[in-house]
Amino acid sequence: MRIVVLTGAGVSAESGVPTFRDADGLWEGHRVEDVATPEAFEMQPGVVQRFYDERRAALALVAPNPAHTALARLGTLPGVDLLLVTQNIDDLHERAGATDVLHMHGELLSALCASCRSRCRWAGDLADFPPCPGCGMTDLRPDVVWFGEIPYQMERIQSALMRADVFVSIGTSGAVYPAAGFVQMAAACGARTLELNLVPSEGTSFFDEARHGPAGRLVPDWVD
Numbered sequence: 001m002r003i004v005v006l007t008g009a010g011v012s013a014e015s016g017v018p019t020f021r022d023a024d025g026l027w028e029g030h031r032v033e034d035v036a037t038p039e040a041f042e043m044q045p046g047v048v049q050r051f052y053d054e055r056r057a058a059l060a061l062v063a064p065n066p067a068h069t070a071l072a073r074l075g076t077l078p079g080v081d082l083l084l085v086t087q088n089i090d091d092l093h094e095r096a097g098a099t100d101v102l103h104m105h106g107e108l109l110s111a112l113c114a115s116c117r118s119r120c121r122w123a124g125d126l127a128d129f130p131p132c133p134g135c136g137m138t139d140l141r142p143d144v145v146w147f148g149e150i151p152y153q154m155e156r157i158q159s160a161l162m163r164a165d166v167f168v169s170i171g172t173s174g175a176v177y178p179a180a181g182f183v184q185m186a187a188a189c190g191a192r193t194l195e196l197n198l199v200p201s202e203g204t205s206f207f208d209e210a211r212h213g214p215a216g217r218l219v220p221d222w223v224d
């Protein structure tokens with residue numbers, strides 16, 4: 001059984017990681033245009049670096065929840081060929097035991113060299129990063145896909161969506177593309193589609209089935 005799972009900020013909400021568009025969401029603290037675009041980084045790199053340094057530091061205060069653990073278990077079940085795609089840049093899927101997690105919007109614990117585009121694991125503030133091991137330059141940036149930038153591994157994702165038997169979207173508002181369009185791509189190629197979300201997402205009508213409630217309960221129920 002080929003399964004593609006897409007997760008968003010809602011899968012980490014019960015771990016204490018703020019979502020983006022809920023009332024107390026992350027974007028509330030920052031206008032998207034202020035922090036998640038290359039232009040913003042160009043104009044005010046300090047604000048953008050701080051936005052990501054704060055989120056990176058906060059990772060030490062959170063832990064995986066039952067949704068992350070159930071998805072890690074799903075990947076080990078006999079007969080399941082799972083591609084776990086996340087829009088999240090936290091490492092909670094990995095800390096729950098998931099392997100080969102595809103971070104399509106990048107990762108907090110990684111730095112990107114703006115000169116040679118090499119990606120390096122990094123857990124501290126970016127200001128303390130040594131020169132790029134690839135080219136020696138010092139203009140490192142958060143290894144995050146901003147608005148207007150191309151998400152990572154799109155070809156791999158699209159190929160998996162076209163072959164999937166099941167596509168499951170968990171904890172995402174369906175507000176950001178191309179991720180929000182994955183359900184339609186999978187359905188057009190014959191996959192059965194399921195939404196697990198606290199409330200109906202913007203794309204809920206595209207799903208064969210939708211279950212609403214906290215991921216920490218819905219995901220283990222679905223996996224088991």
Ligand code: BV8
Pocket residue numbers: 007008009010011013014019020021022025036087088089105144145146147148149150151154170171172173174175176177178196197198199200201213214215216
């Ligand atoms: C691109 C940076 C071209 C990392 C982010 C049509 C097609 C293609 C592009 C576009 C298009 N229309 C517009 C665009 C442009 C744009 C876009 O989508 N704009 C939007 C605003 C309309 N897209 C882009 O620019 C993308 N790039 O298109 O390049 C291209 C594309 C393909 C191939 C070639 C070229 C780049 C998008 C990436 C932007 N970067 N962030 C970071 O800082 O984290 S986006 C940001 O939103 C985060 O990455 C986040 O992951 C993402 C989505 O948000 P969600 O994860 O869904 O979080 P949200 O708060 O919105 O929702 C949480 C949900 O969880 C809610 O529904 C809530 O009810 C639920 N929930 C809460 N608690 C729980 C819960 N569910 C279950 N249990 C709970 N306990």
